[in-house]
Amino acid sequence: MPAINQQSEPVIEIRELITYYGERKILDGINLAVESGEIMVVMGGSGSGKSTLLRHLLSLNRPAAGNIRLFGKAVNKLSSRALHQMRQRIGVSFQGGALFNSLNVEENVAFPLREHTRLDDNTIRIMARMKLEVVNLAGFEKLMPSQLSGGMIKRAALARAIVMDPKLLFFDEPSAGLDPVVSADLDELILRLRDAMGVTIVVVTHELESAFRIADRITVLDKGKILITGTTQEVKESDNPRVQNLLNRRTEDIPVNADEYLQRLTDDLAGL
Amino acid sequence: MTRPAHFIAHTGRVSLAAIEEMGYQFTLFAESLYWLIAGPFVSQPVRLSAVADEMMKIGVLAVPVVVLLSFSNGVMMAIQGIATLQEFDAESQVVPGIAYSVTREFGVLIAAIVVAGRSGSAIAARIGSMQMSQEIDALRVMGIEPVRHLVAPILLAMLLMMPVLTLLADSAALIGGGLYTGIVLKLSLSTFIDRCFDTLAVYDLMQGLVKSLVFGILIALIACSNGFSVTGGSEGLGRATTRSVVLSIAAIVVADMIFTYFLNR
Amino acid sequence: MGYKIEETAGFAIVHLEGDVDLSRSPTARQAILDCLQERQHVLVDLTAVTYIDSSGVASLVEGFQVSRRMSLDFALIGVSDAAMSVLQLARLDQVFPIFASLDARLAQTDPRT
Ligand SMILES: Nc1ncnc2c1ncn2[C@@H]1O[C@H](COP(=O)(O)OP(=O)(O)OP(=O)(O)O)[C@@H](O)[C@H]1O
Ligand SMILES: [Mg+2]
Numbered sequence: 275m276p277a278i279n280q281q282s283e284p285v286i287e288i289r290e291l292i293t294y295y296g297e298r299k300i301l302d303g304i305n306l307a308v309e310s311g312e313i314m315v316v317m318g319g320s321g322s323g324k325s326t327l328l329r330h331l332l333s334l335n336r337p338a339a340g341n342i343r344l345f346g347k348a349v350n351k352l353s354s355r356a357l358h359q360m361r362q363r364i365g366v367s368f369q370g371g372a373l374f375n376s377l378n379v380e381e382n383v384a385f386p387l388r389e390h391t392r393l394d395d396n397t398i399r400i401m402a403r404m405k406l407e408v409v410n411l412a413g414f415e416k417l418m419p420s421q422l423s424g425g426m427i428k429r430a431a432l433a434r435a436i437v438m439d440p441k442l443l444f445f446d447e448p449s450a451g452l453d454p455v456v457s458a459d460l461d462e463l464i465l466r467l468r469d470a471m472g473v474t475i476v477v478v479t480h481e482l483e484s485a486f487r488i489a490d491r492i493t494v495l496d497k498g499k500i501l502i503t504g505t506t507q508e509v510k511e512s513d514n515p516r517v518q519n520l521l522n523r524r525t526e527d528i529p530v531n532a533d534e535y536l537q538r539l540t541d542d543l544a545g546l
Numbered sequence: 547m548t549r550p551a552h553f554i555a556h557t558g559r560v561s562l563a564a565i566e567e568m569g570y571q572f573t574l575f576a577e578s579l580y581w582l583i584a585g586p587f588v589s590q591p592v593r594l595s596a597v598a599d600e601m602m603k604i605g606v607l608a609v610p611v612v613v614l615l616s617f618s619n620g621v622m623m624a625i626q627g628i629a630t631l632q633e634f635d636a637e638s639q640v641v642p643g644i645a646y647s648v649t650r651e652f653g654v655l656i657a658a659i660v661v662a663g664r665s666g667s668a669i670a671a672r673i674g675s676m677q678m679s680q681e682i683d684a685l686r687v688m689g690i691e692p693v694r695h696l697v698a699p700i701l702l703a704m705l706l707m708m709p710v711l712t713l714l715a716d717s718a719a720l721i722g723g724g725l726y727t728g729i730v731l732k733l734s735l736s737t738f739i740d741r742c743f744d745t746l747a748v749y750d751l752m753q754g755l756v757k758s759l760v761f762g763i764l765i766a767l768i769a770c771s772n773g774f775s776v777t778g779g780s781e782g783l784g785r786a787t788t789r790s791v792v793l794s795i796a797a798i799v800v801a802d803m804i805f806t807y808f809l810n811r
Numbered sequence: 812m813g814y815k816i817e818e819t820a821g822f823a824i825v826h827l828e829g830d831v832d833l834s835r836s837p838t839a840r841q842a843i844l845d846c847l848q849e850r851q852h853v854l855v856d857l858t859a860v861t862y863i864d865s866s867g868v869a870s871l872v873e874g875f876q877v878s879r880r881m882s883l884d885f886a887l888i889g890v891s892d893a894a895m896s897v898l899q900l901a902r903l904d905q906v907f908p909i910f911a912s913l914d915a916r917l918a919q920t921d922p923r924t
Contacts, residue, residue, distance in 0.1 A: 332687045355588065361689030372680035386688050391833050393866055397840060400869035404901045438833075439864045470900040 283346055285310050285442055285474045286331065291340035293330060300326045302498040304340070313468055313475045315485045318495030319520060324478045325369060327495065328446055331476070332366060333357060344442070362390055365435035365473075369446040371427040373419040373434070379406065380415035383434045390438065405433040409463060425456040432460075436467065443467070445477045449484045461487045482521065486510075494520060570775075571767040574693060578701045581694035590691065596699035597706075604665045604700070605707030608657075609714060611664070615656050616715040620648065620722025627723075628730055637731055641738060642745040644723040649746060650810075653716035654754040655802060657708065658761035662794035666769045669700060670790035673773025674783045682774070697770045704762035712758040716751070757805055764797045814842050820917055822884070823851040828859035831867035840870035847877050847885075854916060858889030863897055875907060888912055 286308040293301040300323050308314045318324050329335045330342060333349050342349050344360060352360065373382050384402040387393060393401075406412055409429040414422070422430060428448060435443060448464065449457035461484050468475055479485055485492055486506050493503040494517055502512050509517065540546050585591045627640040673696060676682050685692050724738035772790040776782050815826040823846040831839050846853045855871060857863065871887065878885035886908040890898070898904045910916040 329683075332683075334683055334686060358590070358689045358691075361687060364687065366684070366687045368680045368684060370680055372684040374681055374684075375675070375679065386690075389688070389690050391866070393833065393837060394840065396873050397836065397866055397869045400872050401865045404865055404869060404872070404903075407901045437865070466900060470896040 283310075284308055284343075285312075285345060286314075286476070287343040287346075288331075289341050289343075291327075291330060291342065292338045293326060293335065294338050295326075300498050301330070301337075304498075304500055306493055306500065306503060308474060308476060310474055311468065311472050312490045313464065313477065313488050315489035315492045316476065316478045316495060317480060317482075317485050317492055317520070319480065322495045323498045324480075324495055325446060328444060328476075328478055331444065332364075362386075362438055363441045365438065365440035365443045367428065367431040367435040367443075367445045367448070369450070369478075371419070371431040373422075373427060373430055375419050377419075378415065379411065379417050379419070379422070379430050382419070382430060383437050386434065386438050402433075402437060405437050406430075408436070408467075409433045410459070425452050425460075428452070428460065432463070436471075436473075439471060439473075441473060443473050443475045445475065447479055448477060449479060449481045454483075457481065457484055458487070464488050496520070567771060567775075571771045574697055574767055574770055575701070575763065577691075577693040578698040581691065581698045582702060585694060585698070590694055592694060592698040592702065596695070597702050600699045600703035601707050603668070604661060604703050605711060608660055608664055608707075608711060612657050612660050612711050612715050613718045615660060616648075616653060616718035617722035619652055619656060620644065620719035620724075621726045623647065623652070623719070624723040624726035624730075628727070640723075640727055640731075641741045644727075645720065645742040645745045646750060648719040648723070649716050649750045650753045651802070651806070653719055654708075654712045654758045654761065655798070656719075657711040657715040657758060658765065658798045659795055661704075661708065661711065661762070662765050662798060663791055665704075666765050666791045666794040667787045669766070669769035670773040670776075671783065671787045673770055674776035674786045677774055677776045678779070678783065692774075697766070700770060701763065701766045704766045705759055708758040708762035709755045712754050713751075716754065753805075753809055757802065760801060760805075761798050764801060765794045768794045768797060813838060816842060816846065818851070819913065821852060822854045822913070822916075823849075824854045824856050824888075824913065826856045826859065827863075827867075830861055831863040831870075833864065833866050836864070836866040836870050839867060840873065843870060843874035844877060847874060847881060847883060850881065850883065852884035853878060853886075854910075854913065855885075855887050856889050856913075857887060857891060857894050860891065860894055863894050865897070868897060868901070868903065871907065872903070886910055886916055888916060 284307040286306070288304050288306040291301055291304040292299065304327065306314075316324050316327060326335070330337055331344070333342075336350070345363070347356070347360070349357065349360075373379075374385065377385065380399070380402050383405055384398050387398045387401060391398070403412070403415065406415060409432050411426060411429050411433060414426065414430075419427065419430070432445070432448075435445070445464065448460045452460070464475060464477065465488055467473060477485075477488060489506050491503060491505055492509045494501040494509065496516055501514055501517050502509055504512075510521065512518070581590065582592050623644050624640060627643050628637050631637045631639055631643075673682075676696075682692050685695055720739070720742055721735070724733075724735045724742075727733055727738055728735050769790045772786040772793070776786045814828065817824045817826065825839070825842050825846060827839055829835070843853060843855060853874065855874070860867075875885050888910045889912065890909055895904060898907065910919070
């Protein structure tokens with residue numbers, strides 16, 4: 275069935291990705307495929323490498339080994355011009371929002387359009403305001419980023435991320451630091467976006483409720499390796515103890531090695 | 547390690563870092579030139595509005611300080627010049643003395659140091675805080691090259707405004723020197739100016755203007771590269787800002803010395 | 812290339828077609844605004860539209876607002892499910908007058924009288 279195969283070519287394909295920060299290995303042999311129109315949630319504890327994975331998917335960092343294909347194209351082989359074109363089809367909402375502090379909310383949202391299109395000014399402003407309606411930020415167009423609350427920043431960043439109608443959307447920590455109601459609202463919004471625009475969405479989060487609400491599939495990162503990738507059900511039923519630890523929010527019982535522990539506490543001290 | 551070995555290793559690391567930094571600054575320069583020239587052809591032009599904005603911040607807003615400092619400097623040179631030359635009964639030679647040193651050296655030096663102090667810190671702080679809040683990453687993933695968007699307008703604005711500020715500084719210093727000389731030696735300002743023009747050749751003015759371009763490039767690159775390499779929170783931002791000003795001024799003075807050596811042998 | 816414009820029953824019907832995206836929506840916008848400038852009532856037919864993005868929708872919004880300022884009639888006909896969900900995302904389905912077809916529009920009491 276070649277026709278179906280072609281249609282179901284993954285939007286994202288990661289093969290044997292290995293990355294370092296300095297001497298430290300952060301990601302170790304990551305393999306992952308994200309299908310078109312799917313919501314993939316990347317989960318994992320703090321420091322497990324989620325944001326690092328995202329930076330590689332965005333070509334902000336260069337991997338030590340392995341390769342990443344987006345829309346079927348190997349990103350490390352793209353010319354800067356092709357990468358530039360591809361980036362216009364990708365929307366990103368960063369963990370901290372990354373709104374431009376010198377621009378107000380509407381200008382922030384309109385910014386990619388002004389840079390990349392020659393649309394009429396009226397069209398651009400209507401588009402920006404439409405996206406602000408979508409994320410429930412109507413009426414806040416003229417505020418500066420410093421005047422927004424945490425939840426509003428995430429919404430504004432999402433509005434900016436979708437203003438070019440991307441085919442692929444990355445969302446780092448949509449619900450971190452938000453109250454449960456606002457966080458549920460954002461999840462709802464992510465689902466509506468996928469349904470209306472058919473966009474493929476990768477969400478990075480460590481919030482379980484949020485992950486289970488929105489995910490088609492979940493991949494669990496731990497210490498730079500993928501423990502499991504599967505549907506919500508499969509992940510919930512996994513008998514991997516580390517996955518269960520994460521799901522049940524148990525801290526791992528790391529056995530104490532008395533010698534090493536003592537050494538760590540007294541290392542480098544004078545007279546010891 | 548023994549102390550000398552330590553010292554050598556440290557020196558080696560510092561020199562390597564310095565070379566790396568200069569390499570990075572050169573890359574910024576080359577990329578900015580690329581975008582300024584080729585940008586319009588790959589539909590990623592450098593925005594004129596951004597250039598105008600930078601010209602305002604770098605150049606126009608610096609005018610009052612540049613004029614004030616240069617004027618005072620002109621007066622001081624006249625005072626010192628007359629005092630020194632009086633010993634040889636050669637006070638009238640103060641005019642060419644001031645005219646040469648202002649146009650070749652001090653006009654451009656004052657303009658550059660003012661710009662380094664004002665814009666060197668402001669640019670490093672602005673780019674550095676954008677780096678910290680991931681705004682630079684955001685630009686990149688939107689397909690907007692930070693060098694084109696941020697550095698190229700600054701570089702072009704420097705190249706356009708530094709010569710203008712230098713000419714202003716030259717004029718203010720000559721007027722300052724002229725007024726003082728006029729009062730002490732009973733010389734009218736217009737006579738002073740006439741004599742300046744008799745002494746000066748285009749070459750002298752050009753010397754200042756060429757230097758102003760080089761200094762402008764140095765300030766822009768040092769400020770931008772320090773901004774981009776901010777790490778470690780607000781403390782790092784403060785360090786980068788200070789470093790940017792100190793390094794710009796040091797680079798300006800050293801470059802000036804090299805220029806003067808080669809141009810006046 | 813411009814879009815086909817048909818004048819029927821006192822309306823100018825703008826037949827949009829294919830992908831109305833960043834590259835084509837300025838043409839659509841111009842077609843709609845031109846009709847309104849000639850003081851015609853406008854129906855925008857989306858039947859043959861395979862995809863409409865937000866720049867296309869923004870052009871419709873602008874057209875609708877201009878029509879109201881000029882007291883002209885404006886409506887969408889033949890809105891596909893895909894186009895509908897784009898409108899719904901920003902709740903614009905509750906803003907535009909939307910009809911199945913020209914006949915459905917004509918069956919409605921005529922607001923022009
Ligand atoms: N710029 C950097 N330089 C050096 N090490 C880094 C850098 N950024 C991240 N790291 C390290 O890489 C590891 C993974 O970090 P990453 O930010 O990917 O974690 P994360 O899963 O996103 O965590 P969180 O849930 O807290 O956001 C951490 O141990 C971190 O210390
Ligand atoms: Mg993170």
